[in-house]
Each structure stands twice: as C-alpha cells, then as structure tokens.
Amino acid sequence: MRHQIRVEVNGKSHEREVEARQLLVHFLRDELRLTGTNVGCETSLCGACTVWMDGKAVKSCTQLAVQADGCSVTTIEGMKQGDTFHPVQEAFWECHGLQCGYCTPGMIMAAGALLKENPSPSEAEIRQSLKGNLCRCTGYQNIVKAIAHAAQGGAQ
Amino acid sequence: MKRFEGLEKLTGRTLFIDDLPLENCLWGATVRSPAARGTIRQVRVPNHLEGSGLVLVDHRDLPGPNVVSLITDDWPILAAETVRHRYEPVMLVAAESRAAARRAAAQIEVVVDPLPAALDFRQTPTAEQIQVGDDNVLKQLKIERGEVDEALAAAPIVVEGEYETGAQEHVYLEPQGMAAWLDGEVVVVHGSLQCPYYVESALTRALDLPAERVRVIQAATGGGFGGKEDFPSIVAIHAALLAIKAQRPIKLIYDRGEDMAATTKRHPAWIRHRTGLSEEGQILAHDIEVVLDGGAYVTLSPVVLSRGMIHAAGPYACDHVRIRGRAMMTNSVPFGAFRGFGAPQTLFAIERHMDVIAKQIGVDPVKLRRLNLLTDGQATATGQVIDDGTDRQQVLSRALDLSRFTYKRSQHTAFNAEHAYLRRGIGLACFFHGAGFTGSGERAMKSLLHVAGLADGRVEVLSASTEIGQGTTTIFTQIAADQLRLDPEQILIAQPDTWRVPDNGPTVASRTTMVVGRLIERACDNLRERVGLDAAATGTELQAALVAWHEEHPDEELLGSARYQQPPGIEWDDETYRGDAYSAYGWATYVAEVEVDLRTYTARVIDFVAVQEIGKVLNETLARGQIQGGVVQGIGWALLEECRWQEGGMANHQLTNYIIPTSDDVPSIRVAFLENPYPHGGQGAKGIGELPLDGPAPAIFNAVAAATGVDPRVLPLVPERLMELIEQ
Ligand code: FES
Ligand code: FES
Numbered sequence: 001m002r003h004q005i006r007v008e009v010n011g012k013s014h015e016r017e018v019e020a021r022q023l024l025v026h027f028l029r030d031e032l033r034l035t036g037t038n039v040g041c042e043t044s045l046c047g048a049c050t051v052w053m054d055g056k057a058v059k060s061c062t063q064l065a066v067q068a069d070g071c072s073v074t075t076i077e078g079m080k081q082g083d084t085f086h087p088v089q090e091a092f093w094e095c096h097g098l099q100c101g102y103c104t105p106g107m108i109m110a111a112g113a114l115l116k117e118n119p120s121p122s123e124a125e126i127r128q129s130l131k132g133n134l135c136r137c138t139g140y141q142n143i144v145k146a147i148a149h150a151a152q153g154g155a156q
Numbered sequence: 157m158k159r160f161e162g163l164e165k166l167t168g169r170t171l172f173i174d175d176l177p178l179e180n181c182l183w184g185a186t187v188r189s190p191a192a193r194g195t196i197r198q199v200r201v202p203n204h205l206e207g208s209g210l211v212l213v214d215h216r217d218l219p220g221p222n223v224v225s226l227i228t229d230d231w232p233i234l235a236a237e238t239v240r241h242r243y244e245p246v247m248l249v250a251a252e253s254r255a256a257a258r259r260a261a262a263q264i265e266v267v268v269d270p271l272p273a274a275l276d277f278r279q280t281p282t283a284e285q286i287q288v289g290d291d292n293v294l295k296q297l298k299i300e301r302g303e304v305d306e307a308l309a310a311a312p313i314v315v316e317g318e319y320e321t322g323a324q325e326h327v328y329l330e331p332q333g334m335a336a337w338l339d340g341e342v343v344v345v346h347g348s349l350q351c352p353y354y355v356e357s358a359l360t361r362a363l364d365l366p367a368e369r370v371r372v373i374q375a376a377t378g379g380g381f382g383g384k385e386d387f388p389s390i391v392a393i394h395a396a397l398l399a400i401k402a403q404r405p406i407k408l409i410y411d412r413g414e415d416m417a418a419t420t421k422r423h424p425a426w427i428r429h430r431t432g433l434s435e436e437g438q439i440l441a442h443d444i445e446v447v448l449d450g451g452a453y454v455t456l457s458p459v460v461l462s463r464g465m466i467h468a469a470g471p472y473a474c475d476h477v478r479i480r481g482r483a484m485m486t487n488s489v490p491f492g493a494f495r496g497f498g499a500p501q502t503l504f505a506i507e508r509h510m511d512v513i514a515k516q517i518g519v520d521p522v523k524l525r526r527l528n529l530l531t532d533g534q535a536t537a538t539g540q541v542i543d544d545g546t547d548r549q550q551v552l553s554r555a556l557d558l559s560r561f562t563y564k565r566s567q568h569t570a571f572n573a574e575h576a577y578l579r580r581g582i583g584l585a586c587f588f589h590g591a592g593f594t595g596s597g598e599r600a601m602k603s604l605l606h607v608a609g610l611a612d613g614r615v616e617v618l619s620a621s622t623e624i625g626q627g628t629t630t631i632f633t634q635i636a637a638d639q640l641r642l643d644p645e646q647i648l649i650a651q652p653d654t655w656r657v658p659d660n661g662p663t664v665a666s667r668t669t670m671v672v673g674r675l676i677e678r679a680c681d682n683l684r685e686r687v688g689l690d691a692a693a694t695g696t697e698l699q700a701a702l703v704a705w706h707e708e709h710p711d712e713e714l715l716g717s718a719r720y721q722q723p724p725g726i727e728w729d730d731e732t733y734r735g736d737a738y739s740a741y742g743w744a745t746y747v748a749e750v751e752v753d754l755r756t757y758t759a760r761v762i763d764f765v766a767v768q769e770i771g772k773v774l775n776e777t778l779a780r781g782q783i784q785g786g787v788v789q790g791i792g793w794a795l796l797e798e799c800r801w802q803e804g805g806m807a808n809h810q811l812t813n814y815i816i817p818t819s820d821d822v823p824s825i826r827v828a829f830l831e832n833p834y835p836h837g838g839q840g841a842k843g844i845g846e847l848p849l850d851g852p853a854p855a856i857f858n859a860v861a862a863a864t865g866v867d868p869r870v871l872p873l874v875p876e877r878l879m880e881l882i883e884q
Contacts, residue, residue, distance in 0.1 A: 033177070039174070103329050104165050141825055
C-alpha cells in the first residue's frame with residue numbers, strides 16, 4: 001500500500017509517495033538523502049535517530065513516514081542557519097560533547113528540544129531527560145556540560 | 157585544540173558507511189546457524205527465491221582458503237560442513253533493497269544435525285564435547301618466577317579466592333558495516349573499521365588476490381573499542397564476495413540485533429588466587445590461575461590471555477609468582493578484542509582479592525596496597541624491573557584526597573546506621589596498564605609511517621591509524637604541527653586507505669599516541685632533513701623549502717619516513733614469558749562511592765574519582781574524555797551489562813534487554829592526571845585508551861562490599877545477584 005504524503009523538512013516542502021510501512025528515519029535517509037540522522041538500534045532505545053516533529057523530539061525509527069504527513073520535521077541538517085550554528089551545536093563544539101559522533105545528531109536534537117521546554121535545566125534534569133539517548137564513547141559528562149553551557153548562553 | 161573532525165559530526169555531514177551514496181548498489185544480508193554445534197545437513201533456499209534475481213554466496217564461492225586470517229587458521233569465512241556457534245555465518249544473500257535482503261535471509265533455513273556442545277568454559281569438556289586437540293584448550297601459558305610452592309608453604313597466612321567476570325558487548329553505537337565494489341580489476345572495500353591492514357591481509361588471502369588488487373578504505377567509524385579490530389575482516393570478505401558474484405556494489409550493514417548476536421565480545425573469565433602473606437600483609441607468594449572463555453574460534457584469544465596474565469598480579473611487588481592460564485574453546489560466539497584486552501578481567505580479580513585479604517587479615521585496604529605497591533627497582537610478575545620514576549604512592553594519595561576517602565568512610569558508618577534502606581560505601585582499586593603491544597609485538601610489527609611535504613607548503617600525515625572517536629586526527633595534527641612549528645591548519649591527516657598510507661600497525665593496544673605519535677615526530681624530523689633544514693628551522697622556513705623542493709622536482713612525492721625502533725634496554729623472551737612485557741605502563745588509582753538500595757537491590761555509583769599517571773598529557777580535554785568514557789563502560793560492565801546465554805547464543809541481543817549506562821545511571825567522573833613524561837612516547841605520552849576500563853569494576857565491588865558487608869565476586873553485579881548475596 002502506498003500513500004501520498006507532504007512533509008516539510010528543514011523548511012522545505014516534499015511531496016512523495018511512500019510505502020505504508022516505511023519508517024520516518026528511512027524516508028529521511030533514503031528518500032531525502034538526509035543521512036545526518038543515524039540509526040543505532042531501530043528499536044526506539046538508542047536515540048541516534050532523534051529528530052523534531054512539529055518542534056517536539058521524536059525517535060524517527062518509531063514513526064512511520066505517513067505519520068509525518070502534514071508535519072514539519074527538523075533534522076540535524078536543519079539546525080545550522082546559514083553560517084550560524086544552533087546554540088546547542090556551538091556548545092557541543094565548545095565543550096567537546098562528542099567523540100565518534102554517531103550519537104551526536106540525535107543528542108543535539110534531544111538537547112535542543114529539552115532547552116525549548118526547560119531553558120535552564122539542572123544537571124539532574126539534563127541527565128534525566130537524556131536517558132533515551134545512548135552514547136558509548138563520552139561517558140556523557142561533556143554532553144551534559146555542553147547542554148548546561150548552551151542553556152546559559154540561551155538565557156542571554 | 158578542538159576536535160579536528162568535530163564540525164562535520166555536529167552538523168550531520170559526516171558520512172558513516174551506511175550514509176555513503178553508492179550507485180546501483182545491492183544490499184547484503186547473512187544467513188546464520190541456528191545451532192551451537194552440528195553438521196550442516198542442508199541449506200534450504202525456498203523455490204520462490206531461486207531465480208528471483210537474488211544473489212547467493214556460500215563457501216564454494218571462495219577463491220582462497222576458507223579462513224579469516226588472524227592468529228590461527230581456524231575461523232571460517234562461511235561455515236562449510238560444520239558449525240561451531242549459533243549465528244555463525246553460513247550463506248550470504250544480496251537483493252535490491254535492505255528489507256528484501258533481510259527478508260530473503262530470514263527465509264533460508266540452515267538445517268543442522270546437532271552435536272554435543274561445550275557451553276561452560278569452567279568445566280572440563282566431556283569426550284563428546286572435544287573439538288580442539290584432546291582438551292579444547294585453545295592456548296595455554298605460564299609465567300613463573302621464584303620458588304612459589306616453598307614460599308606459599310612458608311607463608312604465615314594464605315588467602316584464597318575465586319572471581320568471575322562475564323562477557324561484555326561493545327555496543328559501539330554504529331553497528332558493523334562495509335561497502336564493497338569492483339574498480340576494474342580491483343576489489344575496493346570501504347567501511348567501519350579500526351585496522352585497515354588487518355582487513356587487507358584477510359581479503360587478499362580469502363580472495364586469493366595480490367595486495368595491488370585489494371584496496372581498503374576506512375569510513376568515518378562510529379566507535380570501535382576493539383570490536384572493529386578483528387570482526388570487520390569477516391564483514392569485509394562477505395561484502396567483497398557478494399560484490400564479485402553480483403558484479404555490482406554491495407552494502408552489508410548489520411542491524412543492532414544481528415550485531416549483538418553475531419559479533420565478538422569481551423572474554424568471560426574465571427580467576428583463582430592463592431596468596432601467601434606476612435602477618436602485616438606483605439605479599440610473599442602468588443599462585444594465580446586464569447581461565448578465559450575463548451568461544452568457538454581462536455581469534456585473538458592467545459594475546460588477550462597473555463595480557464590478562466601479565467596484569468594478573470597487579471601493580472605489586474612479589475618475588476615468587478606463578479600464573480597459569482588457558483583459553484578454552486566453547487560453542488559460543490568467538491570472544492575477541494575489547495578495550496583492556498584481558499587486563500580488566502584479571503585486575504578485577506586481584507583488586508577485589510586485595511580487599512578480601514584486607515578483611516581476612518584485619519589490615520586496612522589502603523595500607524595493604526601501600527605496603528605492596530611496586531617501587532622503582534622492584535620487578536613485576538614477568539621479572540620486568542620498574543624504573544620509570546613514577547611515584548605510585550602519590551597516585552594513590554591523590555585519589556584518596558580527591559575522593560575524601562577516609563572522611564567518607566566514617567560518614568558512611570553513621571549514614572548506614574541511620575538509614576532504613578540505603579547503604580553507602582567507598583572502595584578503591586590500584587592498577588596499571590601496559591601500553592603498546594605485548595612483548596616483542598612492536599618489534600615484529602616494524603611500523604612504517606610517512607609524512608608528505610606538499611607543493612603548497614602544507615604537510616600531510618600518511619598513517620593507517622584510524623579515528624574511531626578517540627581523537628587520533630586531533631592528536632596527530634597537534635604532534636605534527638608542534639614538531640614542524642606549523643600552524644595546525646597546515647597539517648592534513650590522510651584518510652586511512654591502504655593505497656595511500658603505509659602500515660604503521662593496527663589502532664589497538666593504546667599504542668596510537670605513544671608509539672605512532674613518536675613515529676610522526678621522527679618522520680617530521682626526517683622530512684625537514686630531506687629539504688636540508690635542521691631542527692632549528694621555523695615553520696615558515698620549512699614551508700618555503702617544501703615549495704622550493706616541489707618547484708625543482710615537479711610531480712615527485714616528498715616523503716619523510718620513520719620506522720619503529722625499540723626503546724633501548726627492552727628484553728623479552730616469548731618462550732619463557734620473562735622480561736619487559738611492555739615498554740611503558742600507566743599507573744592509576746580509582747575510587748568509587750556507591751549507594752545500595754536494599755529495597756530494589758540496585759547499586760548506583762554516586763561519585764567516582766579517577767587518578768592516573770600516563771606520561772605527558774597531550775590534550776587534556778581529549779584525555780579526560782577517554783577516561784570518562786572508559787570509566788562509564790567499566791561501570792556498565794560491573795553493574796548492568798549481562799550477556800545471557802541460551803544454547804551458546806546471546807539471548808538478550810537487543811538494547812531493550814542488554815542494558816548499557818545512560819546519562820542518568822552515572823555521576824560526573826572526576827579525573828586527575830599526574831604527569832611523568834615517557835621519553836620514547838609521542839611528545840612524552842604513554843597509552844591511555846584502555847586503562848580506564850581496568851579500575852571501575854573492582855573499585856565498585858569493593859565499595860558495595862563496604863556498604864553492605866556482602867562479598868561479591870561475580871561480575872556483573874546485577875540486582876538478582878546482589879539480592880542473593882544480601883539475602884544469604
Ligand atoms: S535508531 Fe531509533 S532509537 Fe535507535
Ligand atoms: S560520541 Fe560515540 S556514541 Fe556518542
């Protein structure tokens with residue numbers, strides 16, 4: 001079964017016919033060639049595939065492409081506006097919030113969504129809210145630091 | 157200095173292998189054994205799949221021998237007559253889409269007539285379970301020094317203990333994956349890997365091709381931790397076989413479940429200690445037995461065993477030491493390289509054992525360690541005299557200070573007396589980690605490295621060392637820039653590609669900064685000499701000289717080179733296992749504070765201090781990151797990560813039920829360095845990558861023992877196990 005969908009991704013509107021069972025993450029990666037969103041588990045556990053759907057963080061391996069019909073999706077590729085990095089990207093860079101980089105796009109999307117809801121989270125709140133995003137390299141410390149840093153910057 | 161490749165990773169522009177656009181490609185998938193051991197009776201391919209355009213490959217398609225080249229030629233690329241573990245690859249398929257390939261693989265049935273499987277490495281195999289030699293022993297080693305039996309008999313106190321550690325899955329966040337295609341006569345393999353030349357030699361042998369017809373390129377790699385040292389050779393050969401048969405490009409990307417079920421893991425271990433001591437607690441004799449579960453094939457088990465054994469007596473002085481070790485073949489997935497490489501297992505045992513001794517003879521655990529820590533002039537288990545000038549007592553003191561060890565201990569006594577269900581405790585571990593290959597490994601490797609002086613005055617480092625997240629590109633840039641007095645922007649780091657970079661050894665064994673970093677310095681010196689400059693030359697002078705050289709030698713390549721030279725005074729005997737096992741050691745003390753909830757039987761680490769001496773710290777941010785990441789993997793191994801086995805296969809091969817630490821499971825890791833530059837390491841550095849895996853587990857176990865009074869000896873300490881101990 002195929003469906004016609006219209007999705008706005010990173011500010012650009014896309015109309016496509018998709019298989020009913022196609023996952024949003026595969027739609028983004030395979031159809032739109034937005035490969036910044038990574039796949040680490042396909043079981044909703046690792047968070048590497050986190051994107052925003054209508055501004056909220058979702059794991060794109062748990063959404064069907066058809067569910068995104070009429071929605072606005074933001075991926076890691078949409079975070080940098082022209083030459084300006086998103087404050088969370090900036091903070092990950094400043095605080096060395098990455099090593100291999102595989103979890104990084106998902107982490108940045110999750111962190112960005114957190115800061116929209118809670119502009120000045122405590123360390124405990126940051127750690128709690130990142131529970132759905134696994135990182136095997138950093139031990140999380142610099143990721144947590146980066147988010148706290150971005151929160152301070154964002155409060156200006 | 158910031159991460160060299162950081163901006164790409166932050167913006168999603170990094171191309172991991174699954175991201176690589178590949179025209180006209182097919183997708184591969186692997187058909188695997190359902191049984192732990194048996195004879196393959198039949199591989200049933202359903203009729204509708206035959207002739208559907210599906211590409212099928214089995215062992216008969218191999219041009220070369222059916223072995224993955226590593227230490228021993230026993231690891232088949234595709235099982236032929238028999239299988240030795242569940243999920244062993246038997247057949248490969250390729251189809252037009254990832255989903256179609258996976259569907260097809262799931263429909264192909266491998267019918268196996270089962271044979272008795274050896275599933276417990278601690279048990280002597282029965283006659284029907286024997287598959288290797290006459291005892292299933294894959295490798296046996298012995299380290300012996302002094303008169304152990306006499307010393308034990310004469311010792312006033314002997315303390316015994318048995319310790320066990322479980323398997324650990326790497327869970328690099330990017331699963332294994334390779335792309336392969338044909339470029340005319342040449343087989344090109346591009347993928348997620350740590351060691352391009354391991355893959356190259358495995359490919360040339362399996363495909364029966366000369367090195368000129370095989371090209372291996374590393375893609376951006378989403379974590380390795382040893383898991384992309386041995387296993388990528390198999391994925392690479394599989395992808396190449398499919399590409400050759402299909403005559404089309406292939407992507408072979410594992411999903412998480414397949415990756416966790418089928419790839420190598422950390423060796424489970426059983427370790428027994430018998431320690432002779434004086435009344436005060438001085439160690440007089442060690443009798444240690446180390447048994448590793450090697451799994452179905454040898455892979456790297458002999459070297460994991462030897463590193464484990466060399467670290468088994470800990471960083472302590474003792475004149476009478478016997479360490480016997482063996483790696484057993486079992487019908488489970490082959491165990492392989494994992495950060496620490498045998499040392500975390502044996503250091504867990506000795507450091508837990510030290511606390512067991514302390515309790516048994518009534519000596520403070522800190523005092524016991526102080527009394528026995530190696531001082532310069534004393535020898536390790538292999539007879540290596542340590543003389544590096546590091547103040548190991550100071551490393552310990554620093555960790556005690558930072559963690560406020562003594563104060564916390566007294567606080568906990570009061571806290572535990574009051575609280576209804578929470579118990580707190582603090583524990584420590586003193587340890588060391590040998591950097592670089594064991595014994596004669598570096599000498600045998602004869603690593604070669606080039607730096608190229610380019611026509612525009614920039615310099616490119618040509619090295620096979622891979623960036624897998626640990627920061628290789630940044631450190632290499634920094635070392636080359638410093639050595640040549642150039643701005644870091646003037647340094648390029650070549651993508652590891654066997655057609656472009658020489659073989660400076662694999663990216664393993666914490667050797668990259670220390671050993672390869674030193675090669676970069678020397679190759680830079682050589683480059684400068686080649687353009688007639690001496691060490692006093694400024695960067696500007698060098699760049700001018702490079703440009704001038706190229707004007708005089710159009711279209712020629714200008715290379716500075718360096719080949720590994722063993723530091724003076726290193727002696728090692730592979731026969732007797734005596735001598736200088738490593739050219740340098742990192743020294744560390746880690747302290748863990750835990751809180752145990754008696755209602756849920758969970759132990760949580762609430763504070764962690766990691767103090768280490770690792771030579772010169774070249775980039776403190778990167779070094780801290782390595783330690784923090786390693787400690788958190790160690791916390792996972794100690795408390796959360798349990799591979800549950802079912803008929804030799806990992807039953808919980810998904811992230812839903814194999815639990816690794818989240819941000820909410822761990823505290824901030826407080827890291828401190830003591831610096832004692834190592835004259836033969838890159839800029840004075842010693843290896844660092846693996847060390848942080850060694851300390852967390854024993855420190856945590858000692859803390860749990862202090863908190864609750866139980867005596868945990870089997871890792872991981874999951875709630876079920878802790879419940880049993882507390883209820884007893
Ligand atoms: S890939 Fe979606 S959560 Fe792991
Ligand atoms: S940086 Fe490697 S998984 Fe997070």
